[in-house]
Amino acid sequence: xxxxxxxxxxxxxxxxxxxxxxxxxxxxxxxxxxxxxxxxxxxxxxxxxxxxxxxxxxxxxxxxxxxxxxxxxxxxxxxxxxxxxxxxxxxxxxxxxxxxxxxxxxxxxxxxxxxxxxxxxxxxxxxxxxxxxxxxxxxxxxxxxxxxxxxxxxxxxxxxxxxxxxxxxxxxxxxxxxxxxxxxxxxxxxxxxxxxxxxxxxxxxxxxxxxxxxxxxxxxxxxxxxxxxxxxxxxxxxxxxxxxxxxxxxxxxxxxxxxxxxxxxxxxxxxxxxxxxxxxxxxxxxxxxxxxxxxxxxxxxxxxxxxxxxxxxxxxxxxxxxxxxxxxxxxxxxxxxxxxxxxxxxxxxxxxxxxxxxxxxxxxxxxxxxxxxxxxxxxxxxxxxxxxxxxxxxxxxxxxxxxxxxxxxxxxxxxxxxxxxxxxxxxxxxxxxxxxxxxxxxxxxxxxxxxxxxxxxxxxxxxxxxxxxxxxxxxxxxxxxxxxxxxxxxxxxxxxxxxxxxxxxxxxxxxxxxxxxxxxxxxxxxxxxxxxxxxxxxxxxxxxxxxxxxxxxxxxxxxxxxxxxxxxxxxxxxxxxxxxxxxxxxxxxxxxxxxxxxxxxxxxxxxxxxxxxxxxxxxxxxxxxxxxxxxxxxxxxxxxxxxxxxxxxxxxxxxxxxxxxxxxxxxxxxxxxxxxxxxx
Ligand code: MIG
Numbered sequence: 121x122x123x124x125x126x127x128x129x130x131x132x133x134x135x136x137x138x139x140x141x142x143x144x145x146x147x148x149x150x151x152x153x154x155x156x157x158x159x160x161x162x163x164x165x166x167x168x169x170x171x172x173x174x175x176x177x178x179x180x181x182x183x184x185x186x187x188x189x190x191x192x193x194x195x196x197x198x199x200x201x202x203x204x205x206x207x208x209x210x211x212x213x214x215x216x217x218x219x220x221x222x223x224x225x226x227x228x229x230x231x232x233x234x235x236x237x238x239x240x241x242x243x244x245x246x247x248x249x250x251x252x253x254x255x256x257x258x259x260x261x262x263x264x265x266x267x268x269x270x271x272x273x274x275x276x277x278x279x280x281x282x283x284x285x286x287x288x289x290x291x292x293x294x295x296x297x298x299x300x301x302x303x304x305x306x307x308x309x310x311x312x313x314x315x316x317x318x319x320x321x322x323x324x325x326x327x328x329x330x331x332x333x334x335x336x337x338x339x340x341x342x343x344x345x346x347x348x349x350x351x352x353x354x355x356x357x358x359x360x361x362x363x364x365x366x367x368x369x370x371x372x373x374x375x376x377x378x379x380x381x382x383x384x385x386x387x388x389x390x391x392x393x394x395x396x397x398x399x400x401x402x403x404x405x406x407x408x409x410x411x412x413x414x415x416x417x418x419x420x421x422x423x424x425x426x427x428x429x430x431x432x433x434x435x436x437x438x439x440x441x442x443x444x445x446x447x448x449x450x451x452x453x454x455x456x457x458x459x460x461x462x463x464x465x466x467x468x469x470x471x472x473x474x475x476x477x478x479x480x481x482x483x484x485x486x487x488x489x490x491x492x493x494x495x496x497x498x499x500x501x502x503x504x505x506x507x508x509x510x511x512x513x514x515x516x517x518x519x520x521x522x523x524x525x526x527x528x529x530x531x532x533x534x535x536x537x538x539x540x541x542x543x544x545x546x547x548x549x550x551x552x553x554x555x556x557x558x559x560x561x562x563x564x565x566x567x568x569x570x571x572x573x574x575x576x577x578x579x580x581x582x583x584x585x586x587x588x589x590x591x592x593x594x595x596x597x598x599x600x601x602x603x604x605x606x607x608x609x610x611x612x613x614x615x616x617x618x619x620x621x622x623x624x625x626x627x628x629x630x631x632x633x634x635x636x637x638x639x640x641x642x643x644x645x646x647x648x649x650x651x652x653x654x655x656x657x658x659x660x661x662x663x664x665x666x667x668x669x670x671x672x673x674x675x676x677x678x679x680x681x682x683x684x685x686x687x688x689x690x691x692x693x694x695x696x697x698x699x700x701x702x703x704x705x706x707x708x709x710x711x712x713x714x715x716x717x718x719x720x721x722x723x724x725x726x727x728x729x730x731x732x733x734x735x736x737x738x739x740x741x742x743x744x745x746x747x748x749x750x751x752x753x754x755x756x757x758x759x760x761x762x763x764x765x766x767x768x769x770x771x772x773x774x775x776x777x778x779x780x781x782x783x784x785x786x787x788x789x790x791x792x793x794x795x796x797x798x799x800x
Contacts, residue, residue: 122270127158127647128249129185133226133483133495134408134502137529138523140253144286148219149243150447158521160243162251168215169657170233170241171260173646174208174526174559175536177201180551180645182211190228191494193432195538199550205537205701206524207235207428207494208559212263214647217569220255228491231659233548247491263422263639264558269641272530275505276636277563277591278516279766280350280421280631281407283738284618284727286604287352287567287596293333294340301349301477303606310622313423313518314344315596316353321326324392325360327412332785333428349739352423352518353416357400357431361385361393376405378478378489386478389440397431400499401480401492402499410507411499415591417511423518425535426489426504430495430523436474443468454650490722497523503533514769524621526559533563535592541570541599546675547661551591554663557641562632565592568689574601577608578677578716584614585719586673588621589665591632591642596756613717616697622696623628628697628760629687630730632668642666648770650687659685668727668759674714681713681720691723691751691799698734702749702799723751728778730761731797747795752779 124140125415162172162317166531170182178185188202189209197204209229212220212751225245225578232242253270257263268274286304291297303309320337322328329337341351359377362368371377378386379394387394407619413424435443446465449547450457475490483491489496497586501521502709508517520533528534536552539545549566556564568587580603582597587593597603621628635642644664650656651771662672672684690704696718703723714720723729731748744762761776777788784792 121267123254123255123692125252127245127252130224130249130251131226131485131487131492131650133525134498135222135224135525136253136270137272138253140270144219146252146254152507154491155247157246158245158248158250162241164213164239164241165215165308166239168213170211170213171244172208172211172555172563173205173231174210175204175552176208176554176555177204177535178551182231182555183233184235184238185233186227187231187233189231190492191222191430191497193428193430193537194358197537197539197545205497205522206534208524208526208556208561210267210559212260212558214260218255218257218260218263219745220267221692222253222255222267222562223250224253225250226317226495227490227523228493229526237386239449241685253556254528256445259651261644264641265639267558268560271526271560272643273531273639274529274562274636275562276516276769277533277632278422278518279629280738281518281563281624282591282593282632283309285310285315285352285592285594286316287594288315288602288604289317289596289598291317294335297340297344297351301344301603304603305347306563306739307606307615307737308736309605309611310618310734311349312737313350315354315425315594317352317787318356318391320353320490323360324356324390325362326356327366327415332467345420347774348739350422350518353421355413355424355426355504356391356427357496358388358390358397358433361387361396367394370394370408371398374404374408375481376402376408378480380478380525386436388436389800390428390432390434390472394437394651397433397478398500399480400496400503401482403483406499406503407504410503411510413504413507414511417508426497426501426503426519426521426532429500429521433474438477439468439473494525497521498525498528501528501532516767520563526560529560529562533592534561534565535564535594539566541573541579542601543577543579543675543677545570546579546586546673549590550586550663550673550675551660553643554641554645557635557643560634560799562642563591565590565594567594567596569595569603571595571596571598576600577605577610579611580605581613582609582615582674584617585714586671586675588617588719589628589671591628591715610716613678616717617719619697619734620695620740622738623698623733623737625738626732626743626746626763627666627669629766629770630762633764634666636774638764644672646687650752655685656687659783665721668724668771669729670722671726672720672722683709683711684720684722685709686722688724691749692723693721693723693729693749694718695721700749700797704799713738723749725751726753726757727751728757730759730778742793745793745795746778747797748778748780748785749797749799750785751799752780756780
């Protein structure tokens, strides 16, 4: 059951697409109105847990911190941060009477989850036009499923985008791309895509290519495709301001850019220098910008990542000038500047100030950016998805974005931005997975090895052993030290880990499809399945992947393995390349040894883990030959495999039953050859 409560005269954010009955009051919260804000409060019982908020810092249980939903380009994701790149305003209170909340507002919303007072929840809307949805259900999963149905089916990523992908900010030319691709193929390390960062463009001008360093770009795309490697270019939100550059000219002529209050085009600065910002809240702008992706699809491109769409603004000319004037004033003091004056000056050029400087024309309505800020990345990526659908109807493209709002999950995935090569960020990724799933984002992932800071080999190896389970499996890096697997000592260990990914693909894509079609979560906290088990409910470094498999990656340095909590008897499987071992384990706490080249996972009783043979790219995965690891219960095990063509949007879903009774395996699809692996 969902109820909607409307305050003021809100804009349709596009998040909820189901008709929801309207109510005029809410009994879950008390309400306080101030001049500019509306605050909703409720009491928290000692044992209540709070789940959700998608891409945010800290644990799976969000209680005990204050979060600000306001898309922010911040590359230092420490546990004290309040905002990251996205605005995912859905959460649920898990108590005796659980309920979910979706704060549907395009401006800042503050979630104080027991931060100011440990037994109080306060939700502050920094504006007076919004919708508030309350979702009831008996269990967290019931609540999440109703919410997910209300916001619509999640984006379907192509099968190839579940392959391993390599990226780096620093591949400067076509030779770099060939070198990287060549290293993977020569060493038979599986790979499906290489990403192109800023350098493939001509001076960071969107929708161009750099002819000097990437001569004959389409032929490079073709050459790679022949190796079964796709190239995935970055698309930045801002457009270089430059007469004669077609995107700049068309944008100014068509009134497609955000404007100052007086109607002049707003100018900021990002990578290309001075830039305009497409007004993605405007339908005409969306049609125009979305159609531009054809420039790349005509060159053979099938995937994109949209960046800098919070939007990230380094500075604006206007603010920079004010800053320089202020600095000039201080110069008169001859270096004898009061510390506070100095700090104030340093902090003065910031994006927050600029968000109040420019306006959107949302199909006739003039809206100041800060009032609708959280919708920018969503609408950029929506326009890309809609553009791509017009360019090649019915085709699944890879598309993911850095910034997003709930609703964007129908159009694309996300990656979690500029994380760090920190051990704690392996755990952060794990903890973000279920929170993102709750908000509809299923095609997700973090930069393996960390984007900022220098990584060590053991960190990257351990990170891989988590990433083999995550839909978007991409090693990306922007620091000095190379972190491709061939940059370290033990390429063979990395190879074994990546091979495990390809063995898991039938299971992973199946669990992904199930989550898409059943409005389910691919990754669940243990608490959602073992709600009577107090230890399971507090376990935040293990997850359920689907309902049959538990994952527990190692995320600490200098360890041989880790302690794992089993909420029930399970079968531990250690996969490494084409090798595996199985160990039945009893309910309880165990220390398990995990070699650097191995991936541990735990299968529930009565379940089957189907494995493909190793392949060097997704096209080589034979879905008609599956090896089964069975954890039988009274001689019986079962798995329902979801499968489709992985390419087209038209539904081709097959549901295949795989049964194992008394050591004979059967499959409802007679084409599939089954091989029983021993779980002794
Ligand atoms: O200001 O394009 O998060 O993945 O490599 C940095 C360069 C801009 C931020 C993205 C990162 C990407 C980088 N971009």
